[in-house]
Amino acid sequence: MTTIATRSAAAMPLAEPDPQQLKRELRAAQTRKRLGALALIAPLAIFLLLTFVAPIVALLQRAIENPEVAATLPQTVAVLSKWDRKSALPDQAFSALAEDLARAKEDTTAGNLARRLNIELSGSRSLVMGTARAMPLRDADGKALSPAAAREAIIALNAQWGQPDVWRVIAQNGSVYSPYYLLASLDLRQNVFGDIEAAAPESAIYRTIFGRTLWMSAVVTLITLLLAYPLAYWLSTMPERRANLLMILVLIPFWTSILVRVAAWIVLLQSEGLVNKALMLAGLTQSPLELVFNRVGVYISMTHILLPFMILPLYSVMKSVPPTYLKAAVSLGSHPFAAFWRVYVPQTYPGIGAGVLLVFIMAGGYYITPALLGGPNEQMVSYFIAYFINTTINWGMACALGALLLAATLVLYGVYRRFAKVDVGIS
C-alpha cells in the first residue's frame, strides 16, 4: 500500500499537467530538432540550389527564350501580328519600325536585334544597323513621317525592306518564347507560316552529332566493361592486402588531372610517339600508324580515363558475392564456365548496371578528350555547345543543345532505373 501510495504521489505531477502544454512542448522540441537538422543541411542545399538547380533552370529557360525582337520592336511586332505574311505589308509597319529603331538606337539595343535577325537571315545585321543609324526619320518640320512616307524613306535606305523576307523573320520572332533553338538542335525549322520542316541539308548536323555522341559513348562503355570485368574479378579473388595494392594502380591515374592524361596520350600516340616507335622497332609496322587526331585516339584515351568508374562499382559488388555459390554449382555438376555465366555473372548485374550507367553518362558529356585527341569527325555534342558559347556567342543554341543532352541523359537514367529494379529483385 505504502509503495503504491508513494508511487501515485510521485506520479501525481505527471498525471496533472495540461496535455495541451505537453503537446506544445513536444512540438517545440521537434521544431527545434528539425531546424537544427535544416541548419545542418542548409549549406549544402543552398550550394546545390545556387550552383546546380538555378543554372539548369536558367539553361532551360534560355533554350526557349527569344526576347530580342519582341523587346526591341514592340510596335512593329504589334502591327505585324495582324499580317498574314503573304499579302502586301501595311504602311503602318514601316512607321512603327522607324519609331522602334529610333528608340533602339538611343538605348543601344539595335545590336541585339541585328545579331538575332542575322542568325536567321544573313545580311540582316548591316540592314538593321545601317537603318538604325539613319533614325529618327523626320520631315522638313521635324515631325514624324506619315506611314506612307516612312515606307518610302525606309525602302530608300535599303531596298531589302521592300522584300517580305526580313519582315517575315520579324513577325515570326514576335513572341518572347520560341522553339527556334530547340528545333534547330534537331535539324528542324519553322517555315514562315509556322509549319515545322527539315532544315537545309547543308546545315543539318545535330542528329548526326547526337547519334555520334551516343554511339561513341556506347563503344567506350563496352570497351571499359570488357576490360574492367576480368580485372575487377581478379582483384576480388585476391587477398585484401594485395588487392588494395593493385587498386592503387587503378586509382593513381584516376586522381591525375584529366588534362595531364590527355596530353600524355598525345605524346604516346603521335606519329613520332613511343607507341609507334615501339611498333616499328618490333617490326610490326613499316610506317607509323595514325593513332591520334582520329577516333582510335579518342577511344583509347576515353577508355583509359573512364576505366576506374567501371572497375570500382564492379569490384565493390564482386567483393560481396560469396564464392561458395560458384563452388556449390560446380560441385553439383555444372561446367565451370556455365557456373560462372549462370551463377556468378547475374550476381554482379548491379555492379555492371552502375558502372555502365556511370561511364555512359560521363562519356556522353566528354569535351576535352575529343577536342584534343580527335579530328572534326570525333566531335560530340559538348564541342558544339562550346562552339556556340565561345565562337558565335549564340547562347540560345548552346542552351538548347545542352537541354537536349540533359534530356537524353535523364531518359537513359530512367531506363537504367527500370532495369536496375528488376536486377535487385533477382539478386
Place this chain on the structure above:
Amino acid sequence: MKRLTPALLSPLFLGLLFSGAASAAELTLVNFGGANGNAQKVAYVEPFQKSTGTKVVTAEFNGELAKLKAMVETKKVSWDVVEIDGGDLTRACDDGLIEKLDLAKTIKKDDYIPEATVSECGMGAFVWSTVLAYNADKLKTAPTGWADFWDTKKYPGKRGMKKSAQYNLEFALMADGVPTKDVYKVLATKEGVDRAFKKLDQLKPNIQWWDAGALPAQFLASGDVVMANAYNGRIDAAQREGKNLKVVWAGSVYTLDYWVIPKGSPNKALAEKFINFVSQPENQKVYANNIAYGPVNKGALKMLDAKTLGNLPTSPANAKDAVQLSLQFWTDHGEELEQRFAAWIAK
C-alpha cells in the same frame, strides 16, 4: 560564436569565392600571346611601364568575344585593353561590348593608314596576313599560289588549315580560279559559296585543322604537313628560330587587329593612354622589328629598313596580289557560313 551557423557562413564564403580580385592603377592588356605577344611586350608593354610607372598585366585569349560579353553583362570587367580581330570589331561595337573611343584629341587620322581609324570603337593595332606557308626542306618545287595548295598530285602530303570558314572560302575560290578582286563578289552569291565548299571537299581528306595560331608553324616544322595557311607573323617567328619555312604572298588575305576598351573598364583613361602610346611611330617601329606585322602609323613605316619592310603584309610587292578581308561581308554572312562550315567539317 557557436551561434554563427554554417547556414549563415555559407553566403559569406560564396561571396568570397565569387568576388574577383580587383585592384586599381594596373592595366590589364589582353592579346593573343605567342610570338605576337612577345613582340608587344618588348615594343609596348615594357616601355609603357618604364615611362608611366603603371604596371601592365598581360593575359591571353583566343579571340573569344564570349568572354568579353560575359564580363560586360555581369559588369565585372577586369580587362582594360583588348586586341581583337578586325572581323569581330563591328560585332563587338554593335553589341555594345566595347567603349566608343575618344582618340581624336591625340590621334591625327592623317598619320595613319585609313583602315586603322575607320571605327569609332577601335584603333588599328597592326596589319597582318593569312598566307600560304610551306616547308622549303620538304618541297622540291616552290608552290606559287592556292591552286598549288590544292594540287595533291604535284605536292603530296597533308595541308594545315585554319578551322574556320573565314579565309578558307576565299582561298578555295582563288584555287578554283577566281581572280583576287572578284573573290567577295563571287562569295556573295549562293552559287559562289557552294563552289567554295565543293572546292574544299576535294581537299578535305588531306587537311589537318588548326585553331591556335602557333600550330601551323609547328605542323610545318615537324613535317606533319607540307603546306599550311598561317598567320605571316608566326611563320616569321619560326624563320627567326632558324626553320626553313617560306611564305607565298600571292593570294594572301590581310586584315587589321584593333585595340579596344571593354565597356565599363575601370581604367578607361589609362587604357586610352596606352592605346595612344602604342600608336606612336617609334614604338610601332620597334614592334615591326620584332614581328613581321605592318605598323598602322605611316611614320613608323618610314623608319623601317628595306629587309623588314619586305616581310610585311603592307609592302607593295607583298600587297600586290593580296585581298583585304571584307569585314562587311563577314559581319553579315559570318554566322551562316561558319555554321555551314561547322556542319561540313563534322560530316
